[in-house]
Amino acid sequence: MASRSARKLTAYENQPGGRITSISAQKKKISRVNISIDGEYAFSVHVDVLLSENLIAGQSLSEDQIQKICSADDYHLARDLALHFVSYRPRSIQEVKRRLQKANYNISTIDRVITRLLELNMLDDESFASEFIGGRIRNKGYGPRRLKQDLRQKGIHESVIDKTLSEAFAELDPEAMALSAGKKIFPRLSRIPDAHTRRKKLSDYLARRGFEFDHMIHAIDALELYVQNLNS
Known part of the structure; x- marks a missing residue:
């Protein structure tokens, strides 16, 4: 029998079919049952698979039938893992795919x-x-470039990124956002006596936050003017 992902194969699953000799509920996982064939434990399945495949003791199964049953069970396992994964917070399609790939499910199961x-x-x-x-805007004050980079890492399509960023920033002022971000670290930077060093550190910080050059310059100039007024 061809190897499947995610499931640990028993020695039996590499052998031809046989007759189901017992079906017993698992003690720790009440939604799963153990299937024994020809007197030996063969594999376990979700109770939904047991019912959908009409499995009963005494039934004879071919190798292909066992493969079909176990593939159906893999789908149940993968689906439950995905449902658990998305229950914590919203996920992108690519995030779910990566989680299932990490669990070694095959492509066809993941696609289903x-x-x-x-x-x-x-x-x-x-x-x-x-x-x-x-x-990210509310909690971290990130600019458009950082947001685009993060969404790419989440596997979001470029057209979706452009559309949602355009909608989000339709009523926002990136220059004001950059200034607000700069104010958070400027008390520390303002103690640096050299203006060039001070501007460079602030520029690097705002770039990491994802702001465009024009927006950063506005914030840097405004904060530098504040320092000059203090020192005058």
Whole structure:
């Protein structure tokens, strides 16, 4: 039998089919049952798979039937993992794919799970991007470049990034945001006597926060003017 991802194969699963001799509930995972074939433990499945495949003791299974049953169970395992993963916070499609890949599920199983979550409206990259941008602006004050970079890392398509960023910044002033970000560290930087060094450190900080050059210059000039007025 061909090897499958995510499931630990028993010695039996590499052998031809046989007759189900017992079906017993697992003690720790009540949603799963153990299947024994020809008197030996063969594999476990979710109870939903047991019912959907109409598995009963005494039933004979071919190798292909066992493969089909175990593939169906892999889908259940992957789906439950994905549902748990998205329950903590919104996720991008690519984040869910990466999580399932990390758990060694195969591509066809992952695609089935993604399709199902999309059908349930539990995945939506545009909504995810909008929420992500809003949260990063509110909590961290990030500028457009940093937000675009972070969304790319989340696997969001470029067109979705551009659309959601445009909508988010339609009523925001990046220059004012850069100035606000600069004010947070400027009390420390203002103690640096050399203006060039001070401006360089502030510029580097605002660049890491994701602001464009023109927006940074406005903030730096405004803060430098403040220092000059203090020292005059």
